[in-house]
Amino acid sequence: MTDRTDSQLLDEFNAICDCGGRLSGTPSEEAATALMARLGAAATGVEAARKAVPYTAWRADAASLVGPGGRSCDLQPLLRCGATPAGGIEAEVLDLGRGTPEAFEAHAGEIPGRIVMVRHELMFSADTIHRRVKIQRAIEAGAAGFLIVGPAPGMTVSGSASVAGAPTLPAAGISPETAAALCPTAGARPRVRLTIAVSERASTATNLLFDVPADDGCVVLSAHIDGHDPAESAIDNGSGLAVALEVARRAIARRSEWARGLRVAFFNVEEWALTGSEHYVAALSDAERAAIALNVNLDSVAGGASLTALTSGFAGIEPFLLDAAGSAGIPLGLHRPFQSNSDHANFARAGIPAFRLVAGFGDTGAAARYVLTARDTRSAVQPGELTRAARLSEAILMAALTAPADATAAWRRAETA
Ligand SMILES: [Zn+2]
Structure with a gap:
């Protein structure tokens, strides 16, 4: 990893934090959505498909x-x-x-x-x-x-x-x-x-999708745009957005190795009971669901020294994740019980292998405890946490993009199978 990519990752993280808390339906969130459309297009080389998400805005x-x-x-x-x-x-x-x-x-x-x-x-x-x-x-x-x-x-x-x-x-x-x-x-x-x-009013938010197709199906790399009022929503989820951009850039530079395509999804209204990703998954046909090999959901990937995959009951992806983490030389914790605390939950409910990468899981001293408070600012994030999350996410994403089809079939095995 070069200094240039590290500084771009940090620059983009700061630019996302500059938008403010990004509460859905506010000018802060609209500015962040516009920024992510621009940065996502630059990272992937394709323009965003914008998907309208109707929801009831609350204030x-x-x-x-x-x-x-x-x-x-x-x-x-x-x-x-x-x-x-x-x-x-x-x-x-x-x-x-x-x-x-x-x-x-x-x-x-x-x-x-x-x-x-x-x-x-x-x-x-x-x-x-x-x-x-x-x-x-x-x-x-x-x-x-x-x-x-x-x-x-x-x-x-x-x-x-x-x-x-x-x-x-x-x-x-x-x-x-x-x-x-x-x-x-x-x-x-x-x-x-x-x-x-x-007060409540009917409103519309926007999911941003960037498709970089390849032969057979795809991996969905996701992070949510929106956040909460009190601060900069830096950990949750400026960290996931910035790392997703960085990881997409690195994976696309190695596109010739892929066995399947990449869809980068920036979901909205996540903080409102996962509305944006629910809307996205509900609109998929059975064939489209079957074509998604894995959802890699980056949510709050800085703000703690440890990184954990919440695997939503998909025992079949755990050996794969541990192998990829081992190849990157970064320890990865696993937590299998289904947790409905981010967008991966909607994929998992639809039978699509999915996990959330999160920092500071179970660590009562980690800055991750400041999520949803006025201290969720960029100063709660160590730059090294972002670069480490990016290295681990790149290893997992590249392994998912290059895995043979028979390997991905095993990922659909759930805990109870
Ligand atoms: Zn979040």
């Missing part, structure tokens, strides 16, 4: 949280959360700690009419309980609202509160300091006023 128009004594608290409304009545809701806060199923069960009688408070968890770990699971339990138990406490001092947290059309609650991220001020002692039930005003 918080106003939000406030007022605690005892009129204390005004910081908060970040969760994406697609519900609105309160115009004057807000006044209710007691019930602290359920981490928000485990056991805690919801133990306090079931106290939840109706109260605002449930839980903790945000490290997203990239094996035993994480997803925020939407906790919100769902709060709804079922009759809560009036939902607060989720950020992972580090001074930080609120973002994330989506609901999938499209599903019931939801007024819901917001708050900082640990706010949580401690509201509930200074165990069992405290402070009365607060939570006000959230939202």
Whole structure:
């Protein structure tokens, strides 16, 4: 690897971060989509096919949280959360700690009419309980609202509160300091006023597809464009976008070795329950699905020292991935249980072998814990993490593009087969 490619990778990463947080439906996301169309065309040598993705755009128009004594608290409304009545809701806060199923069960009688408070968890770990699971339990138990406490001092947290059309609650991220001020002692039930005003409108986002065909089928290399408001969405997913561009460039320089084609896919509205990739996979015919040998999904590939493949139950791809990582001399962790935390999940659900490459999986000290907070900025990413992710991704992608057809058939073997 030369210095030139390293500096181009870093330059493109910075240019993506310069667009801002890239929340779907904002000028920041539109600028990033235009940038990725341009950079993707330069990297692949083909113009982007633009695929419209209809979705319901959501925006918080106003939000406030007022605690005892009129204390005004910081908060970040969760994406697609519900609105309160115009004057807000006044209710007691019930602290359920981490928000485990056991805690919801133990306090079931106290939840109706109260605002449930839980903790945000490290997203990239094996035993994480997803925020939407906790919100769902709060709804079922009759809560009036939902607060989720950020992972580090001074930080609120973002994330989506609901999938499209599903019931939801007024819901917001708050900082640990706010949580401690509201509930200074165990069992405290402070009365607060939570006000959230939202508006929704029918909108259209854009997926970008770059096809570099070869003889037989293709490998889909994907990364999502959109992000969250609070910062630069640098780890999630400026890192994946920049690495995808770099890896596409390197693979195309070795095109004469390919046995199948490459489709580079930059999906949109990923942070809204994987909408862009769901739309893409749903539009594929059975023959088109069968022609995709593998989805290599790069999402948050920097922000931690380790790299892990989330293999979605596709045991058949694991020996292949380990071989490719070994050839690059880069350790690769494997985590097999299906995780619906990025676009690879929609491929896997359709029976297409798919994995997500992620950095810092299970590492509680990694910068990856800042994802969805104001600290997901370029300074949370070490340049060496980007170059290492690019080297590993290149080895995997080239192995996938050159593998004989009988080898790729084995990739479709699932865990239970
Ligand atoms: Zn992501």
